[in-house]
Amino acid sequence: MAESYPMKGGDADYSYYKNSFFQREAINTAKRLIDETIAHNLNIKDLLFGSSSSFNIADLGCSVGPNTFICIGNIIEAVKYKCQSQGLASRIPEFQVFFNDHVLNDFNxxxxxxxxxxxxxxxxxxxxFHGRLFPRSSLHFIHTSTALHWLSQVPEEILEKNSPAWNKGRIFYTNASAEVCKAYATQFAKDMEIFLDARAKELVVGGIVVIMVPTIPDGISHSCESCNVLFDLLGSILMDMAKKGSLRTHGLVSEAQVDSFNLPMYIPHAKEMIELVERNRCFNIERIESYKFLSGFDTDKAL
Structure with a gap:
């Protein structure tokens, strides 16, 4: 069963709602890509004359907004334009949108x-989304943005003291042993396989899946990626706190607590992401684009 890692709810100063500008930048940048993909790859006539009376969209990993609403608006606008450009303005369908996230997400x-x-x-x-969410052949468009790098669970072997992959003294795989890095990569590959298998069952024939995920440029080490470096520094700070006797005495944090905590995310290389989709064989990759942001992430969109 997948573990749950919801974003900070509410709309206060430290909420995801007010601290997701990087994710919004990625969505805004991808608008042109979504417009062109729907224009060139969506066979709207076949879908409109099918059995469904509505055009069904799912945003997986939607969190609490407002980014998800921007994304959905972009998708619907592009579908409407596609209908109008093909002389089907009178046949524009009704739209059903499914907002998905963990059960502990702040849906309110x-x-x-x-x-x-x-x-x-x-x-x-x-x-x-690491499993089935919808009936078979019920969705026309599936979108997920900056969510798939979150793992379904922390790899079990990095928490086992007798395992070669035990990640003692760290909270992430940056600068960790090869066994730790392999454990994270293996968990990500398993999660991607499950994700793609589930979406293949839920998507109608001729439907589209848009995946927007942070990646590291090929040839660049995980230890050189800026966000990975920040996570490594965070782990070092926690260990320094644990080793200070005064803090340990007051029970703020212990070394055992640091050893038991690992960030459940993995940033793949671009080539790695492509290979996982191709190996799954459920989808054809129609288009890939990479964008660089101020954070240092590459964000690849596989369509």
């Missing part, structure tokens, strides 16, 4: 901030 904040004139039917779907 999400739906309180739902645009009043959204133009679509909205529903929340709690649960991990």
């Amino acid at each position: 904040t999400l739906f309180r901030s739902l645009p009043p004139e959204s133009g679509y039917f909205a529903a929340g779907v709690p649960g991990s």
Whole structure:
């Protein structure tokens, strides 16, 4: 069973709602890509004359907004334009949007901030996207943005003291042993296989999946990626706190607590991501683009 790592709920100063500008930048940058993909790859006539009376969209890992609403608006706008450009303005479908995230996600904040004139039917779907969420052949468009790098669980072997992959003194795989890095990569590969298998069952024939995920440029070490370096520094700070007797005496943090905590995320190389999709064989990669952001991340979109 997948573990749950929801973002900080509410709309206070330290909430995800007010601290997700990088994710919003990625969504805004991807708008052109989504527009062109729907224009060139979506066979709207076949979908409109199919058995479904609505165009069904799922945003997986939606969190609490407002980024998910921007993304959904971009998708719907592009689908409407596609209909109009093919002389189907009178056949524009109704839109059903499913907002998915972990069961502990703050769906109350999400739906309180739902645009009043959204133009679509909205529903929340709690649960991990590392598994089935929807009936077979029920979705026309699946989107996920800056979410797939979160693992379904911390690799078990890095928490076992007798394991070669025990990640003692660290909270991430940056600068860790080869066994630790391999454990993280293996867990990510398993999660991707499950994710793709589930989406292949849920998507209609001719549907589209957009994956936006942080990646590291090929040939660059994990230890050289800026965010990975920050996570490594955070782990070092926690260990320094644990080793200071005064802090340990007051029970703020212990070495055992640091050893038991590992960040459940993995940033793959771009080539690694492509190989996982191709190995799965459920989808054809129609298009890939990479963007550089101020954080140092590459963000690849595989369509």
